[in-house]
Amino acid sequence: MQTITPTKTQNLPQLTHARNEGMALDLDWVAGVQANTSAIERRAATLPGRRSVKKDYQAAWLCKAISCIDLTTLSGDDTAGRVQRLCAKARQPVRPDLLAALGMEGLTVGAVCVYHDMVETAVRALDGSGIPVAAVSTGFPAGLSPLHLRLAEIGESVAAGAREIDIVISRRHVLTQNWQALYDETRQMRAACGAAHMKAILATGELGTLRNVARASYVCMMAGADFIKTSTGKEPVNATLPVTLTMIRAIRDYRDRTGIKVGYKPAGGISKAKDALVYLSLMRDELGLPWVQPDLFRFGASSLLGDIERQLEHHVTGAYSAANRHAMG
Incomplete structure (x- = not known):
C-alpha cells in the first residue's frame, strides 16, 4: 500500500474542489442502477484481511484518519461545557509530546459536528483554529418535520456560523421509489445551505436493500449533495463495508459521468483504529x-479518536495506556 503523508492543514471541500451544482434528475439513469448484493458482500468480507500497514506507515495512516474525523457529540444531554471540551480536543486531538515525536505538530480533526443549538458555542470555541463547525439539520435524526421547518433550520444553522450542514433525507421517498420527491426536497435543502457544504445522510440501515442505497446515492448527488453520508448514528445498523462499497462506487460513476468529485462520510459504529485503516484502504483502492x-472523506465519530490516540502512544512509547487517559474532554 502506498504511504500517505498526513496533512497538517485542513480546507473546506468547497475551497479545494468545484461545488457539486447537481443536474436535472435522470430517472433512466436511476432506474438502471443495480446492486449485486452477494458480490458486494463477498468483496467487503475480504477487506479486513487484504491490507496491512505496520510501524511508521500505520502511524502515518492513523494521523491521516484523525485529520478526517468529524468529531461529534449528538446527545440529548449535551451542554455548552461538553461542546467546549470537545472543541478543545478537536484543536489538540493527541497529546503534544506524541505529536512532536511523530513530527505532526498542528494536526487537527476535520470538523466538529453538533446539534443546531450548540453551533454558536462551537464556533466561538473553535475561533481562529480553521476547524469548521458542522450542524446536523432537517429534523435530525428522523427527518419527519414539515419541509418548511427543515429548510428554516438549515438557514438558522448557517446564520449561526455552521460551514457544513448534515441533512437527513426522507426515507419514505426511497422506500416508495418516489425519486422525484427525494430529488426535489434535497434540491431545496441544497439551496438553503447557500455557501455551506452539504452532506446528505441516507440512513442506510433503514433503506432495505443495497439497490435502494445506490439509487438514493445517485439522486442525492444529482440534487447537489457535496457529500453522501451513511447514517445518523441513531439507526440499529449504521456504517458497514457493503454499504460503503455501494456508495463509493456510485460516487466513482458520478465522477466519471459528470467530472464532479463528491465526498463520502461513514458514520456510526466506527470506534476502532483498525476499522479506520480498513475504510481508508478501501477509499484508496476504489477512488x-x-x-x-x-x-x-470524513469519519463521523467520537470514540474513534480515543482508540487512535492509544495506538499512537503505543507506537511512540511501546506501551498501551488505559482508555480513560484519552477522553474526549
Missing part, C-alpha cells in the same frame, strides 16, 4: 488518493 483527504 484513489484524493478520497483519503479530509476535503473528500
Whole structure:
C-alpha cells in the first residue's frame, strides 16, 4: 500500500474542489442502477484481511484518519461545557509530546459536528483554529418535520456560523421509489445551505436493500449533495463495508459521468483504529488518493479518536495506556 503523508492543514471541500451544482434528475439513469448484493458482500468480507500497514506507515495512516474525523457529540444531554471540551480536543486531538515525536505538530480533526443549538458555542470555541463547525439539520435524526421547518433550520444553522450542514433525507421517498420527491426536497435543502457544504445522510440501515442505497446515492448527488453520508448514528445498523462499497462506487460513476468529485462520510459504529485503516484502504483502492483527504472523506465519530490516540502512544512509547487517559474532554 502506498504511504500517505498526513496533512497538517485542513480546507473546506468547497475551497479545494468545484461545488457539486447537481443536474436535472435522470430517472433512466436511476432506474438502471443495480446492486449485486452477494458480490458486494463477498468483496467487503475480504477487506479486513487484504491490507496491512505496520510501524511508521500505520502511524502515518492513523494521523491521516484523525485529520478526517468529524468529531461529534449528538446527545440529548449535551451542554455548552461538553461542546467546549470537545472543541478543545478537536484543536489538540493527541497529546503534544506524541505529536512532536511523530513530527505532526498542528494536526487537527476535520470538523466538529453538533446539534443546531450548540453551533454558536462551537464556533466561538473553535475561533481562529480553521476547524469548521458542522450542524446536523432537517429534523435530525428522523427527518419527519414539515419541509418548511427543515429548510428554516438549515438557514438558522448557517446564520449561526455552521460551514457544513448534515441533512437527513426522507426515507419514505426511497422506500416508495418516489425519486422525484427525494430529488426535489434535497434540491431545496441544497439551496438553503447557500455557501455551506452539504452532506446528505441516507440512513442506510433503514433503506432495505443495497439497490435502494445506490439509487438514493445517485439522486442525492444529482440534487447537489457535496457529500453522501451513511447514517445518523441513531439507526440499529449504521456504517458497514457493503454499504460503503455501494456508495463509493456510485460516487466513482458520478465522477466519471459528470467530472464532479463528491465526498463520502461513514458514520456510526466506527470506534476502532483498525476499522479506520480498513475504510481508508478501501477509499484508496476504489477512488484513489484524493478520497483519503479530509476535503473528500470524513469519519463521523467520537470514540474513534480515543482508540487512535492509544495506538499512537503505543507506537511512540511501546506501551498501551488505559482508555480513560484519552477522553474526549
